[in-house]
Amino acid sequence: MCGIIGCVLKDDEAVPVLLECLGKLEYRGYDSVGIAISANGIKVIKDQSKIHQFAKNPDLNELSGKSGIAHVRWATHGTPIKENAHPHTDCNNRIAVVHNGIIENFKELRVELQNSGHTFTSNTDTEVIPHLIEKYLDEGQNLEEAIYSTTQKLKGAYALAIMFVDEPNKIIGIRKESPLIVGKGNGENFLTSDVSAILSHTDQVIYLDNMEMAILDGNGVTIKNLDGDSITKEIHTIEWSAEMAEKQGFDHFMLKEIHEQPNAVKQTLMEADEINNIIKKFPKFNKISFVACGTSYHASLVGKYLFETLTGVPTDVILASEFEYSASTLNENTLVILISQSGETADTLKALRIANKKSHTLVIVNVVGSTATREADDVIITRAGPEIGVAATKTYVSQLTVIYLMAILMGGNDDLLKTLENMPDYMEEALKTEDQIKEIAGKYSKKTDFFFIGRGYSYPTAIEGALKLKEITYIHAEGYAAGELKHGPLALIDDDVPVVAVIPPGISRDKTLSNMEEVKARNAHVIALGSSADETLKSESDEFIGLPNEINEMFSPLPYVIPMQLLSYYISVERGLDPDKPKNLAKCVTVE
Ligand code: F6R
Numbered sequence: 392m393c394g395i396i397g398c399v400l401k402d403d404e405a406v407p408v409l410l411e412c413l414g415k416l417e418y419r420g421y422d423s424v425g426i427a428i429s430a431n432g433i434k435v436i437k438d439q440s441k442i443h444q445f446a447k448n449p450d451l452n453e454l455s456g457k458s459g460i461a462h463v464r465w466a467t468h469g470t471p472i473k474e475n476a477h478p479h480t481d482c483n484n485r486i487a488v489v490h491n492g493i494i495e496n497f498k499e500l501r502v503e504l505q506n507s508g509h510t511f512t513s514n515t516d517t518e519v520i521p522h523l524i525e526k527y528l529d530e531g532q533n534l535e536e537a538i539y540s541t542t543q544k545l546k547g548a549y550a551l552a553i554m555f556v557d558e559p560n561k562i563i564g565i566r567k568e569s570p571l572i573v574g575k576g577n578g579e580n581f582l583t584s585d586v587s588a589i590l591s592h593t594d595q596v597i598y599l600d601n602m603e604m605a606i607l608d609g610n611g612v613t614i615k616n617l618d619g620d621s622i623t624k625e626i627h628t629i630e631w632s633a634e635m636a637e638k639q640g641f642d643h644f645m646l647k648e649i650h651e652q653p654n655a656v657k658q659t660l661m662e663a664d665e666i667n668n669i670i671k672k673f674p675k676f677n678k679i680s681f682v683a684c685g686t687s688y689h690a691s692l693v694g695k696y697l698f699e700t701l702t703g704v705p706t707d708v709i710l711a712s713e714f715e716y717s718a719s720t721l722n723e724n725t726l727v728i729l730i731s732q733s734g735e736t737a738d739t740l741k742a743l744r745i746a747n748k749k750s751h752t753l754v755i756v757n758v759v760g761s762t763a764t765r766e767a768d769d770v771i772i773t774r775a776g777p778e779i780g781v782a783a784t785k786t787y788v789s790q791l792t793v794i795y796l797m798a799i800l801m802g803g804n805d806d807l808l809k810t811l812e813n814m815p816d817y818m819e820e821a822l823k824t825e826d827q828i829k830e831i832a833g834k835y836s837k838k839t840d841f842f843f844i845g846r847g848y849s850y851p852t853a854i855e856g857a858l859k860l861k862e863i864t865y866i867h868a869e870g871y872a873a874g875e876l877k878h879g880p881l882a883l884i885d886d887d888v889p890v891v892a893v894i895p896p897g898i899s900r901d902k903t904l905s906n907m908e909e910v911k912a913r914n915a916h917v918i919a920l921g922s923s924a925d926e927t928l929k930s931e932s933d934e935f936i937g938l939p940n941e942i943n944e945m946f947s948p949l950p951y952v953i954p955m956q957l958l959s960y961y962i963s964v965e966r967g968l969d970p971d972k973p974k975n976l977a978k979c980v981t982v983e
Contacts, residue, residue: 420465645780658774701802734761832961856955897944
């Protein structure tokens with residue numbers, strides 16, 4: 392949801408360095424892109440294009456400087472056209488600003504500024520910021536004062552990187568709610584939305600808290616609080632390597648990340664002791680509420696089935712964007728578990744803040760240092776490594792792994808740990824279906840509607856399969872609890888609507904098989920996933936994807952999601968799309 396980067400270097404390499412870092416942020420937005428460099432004034436180049444096209448702009452060759460700011464945009468206010476691309480400047484091109492977030496009161500501010508003579512060139516919420524800074528500078532404030540005065544006027548969320556023509560080789564960053572991280576390198580310092588953008592330059596970072604200001608200049612980095620006093624902040628060392636954020640020979644990040652899943656689960660299993668330490672300190676909770684969005688919500692649904700089965704504690708699952716409307720029964724006896732890959736999802740953060748007031752909160756997050764990790768009572772990190780593909784894959788199975796570990800350890804079912812530890816091997820087996828799935832994708836890639844069905848533990852797998860298909864192929868897909876089909880959606884089934892049926896061995900197998908027969912009776916083509924020993928399923932389905940018979944229903948969400956992800960990936964490729972960058976979506980959704 393927009394990515395920002397700023398740098399102050401010791402040589403004149405700001406343009407290539409910013410472009411390289413921007414490439415790593417592209418998953419956050421790819422509507423448009425822009426850069427501002429401090430070189431005898433502020434020079435801005437921006438366009439409605441992808442980064443690789445933008446990098447070929449010959450005007451960039453004319454730019455050279457030690458410091459600059461840059462931005463990839465995921466449009467919220469103002470269509471994705473060149474004029475709305477960042478950086479935005481004031482009336483006299485003295486201030487340049489890149490912004491991630493939303494300024495909620497920008498309309499009022501814009502009218503006020505226009506009435507006092509400011510001229511606007513875009514339709515964005517962001518443009519009020521350079522004009523406000525300009526106004527306060529004109530009133531005699533220095534740059535830092537003008538930035539603080541500006542933030543006092545802004546309502547909403549922002550991470551900002553700001554340049555001022557009179558103070559070249561200085562970049563100022565400030566944040567409220569949106570993420571902003573300082574990277575401290577050897578003679579080169581950075582501001583970034585995400586550490587993965589700067590891994591090839593430094594692994595030393597400072598996480599800015601709300602309303603802290605970072606001043607980057609030739610002398611290094613100074614962090615100040617709202618009173619303008621310099622403060623000392625902890626410097627963290629990032630464990631992710633630059634290589635982890637590269638494609639490493641795969642055509643797309645998504646495919647690489649699908650293949651990394653067995654290892655992501657193995658790494659996350661190593662958190663068992665840490666998880667045990669956390670849960671040992673828990674008081675007795677009489678209710679557990681999972682809260683999350685999208686794929687993380689689907690992981691939470693598996694959590695509901697598991698926690699109720701293994702711990703006996705009543706468990707519900709609430710969409711983060713709905714949480715504020717259903718939080719009235721929260722109390723100190725409820726454990727609220729919020730799941731988020733990024734730890735920056737605005738809906739989830741809002742829910743976390745509500746839950747923090749009344750209940751014990753625990754977040755399961757992949758990005759170390761993200762806002763959620765700094766606000767929750769307890770934190771468990773999923774060890775998936777950086778996930779760049781917009782569609783979540785390896786972070787989903789890592790979230791599931793934490794949920795399994797928690798439910799097993801809280802319920803005292805340690806004998807199930809061995810079964811969980813076998814899952815990476817079964818996931819390797821699931822990856823071997825890749826060639827078969829590529830073929831199936833070729834046959835079904837032109838369809839316009841799909842259904843995905845499953846019961847119990849396979850219901851979340853079905854809806855996750857449908858979500859993956861929607862987001863990266865743009866095919867309409869419905870994920871349904873198999874038993875619900877007859878209550879309405881069956882009316883939509885015909886020979887042109889493929890049905891993906893998730894039917895691992897277990898107590899739900901026979902009933903889902905019956906539901907599969909119901910769709911077959913309406914001429915649907917069925918793509919079934921099940922045990923390779925399930926001869927009935929094999930003979931009754933049009934396409935059969937067989938997985939090891941040893942995978943029982945309870946643990947099936949881990950290996951069974953893999954063929955789903957591969958199916959979406961190969962249909963997306965077959966349709967000539969870029970699965971890493973689905974239209975209208977961004978990896979990190981920092982608006983409500
Ligand atoms: C789907 C996907 C999204 C995210 C959702 C929540 O592939 O990636 O549905 O799961 O936006 O994001 P996080 O987990 O970062 O809170």
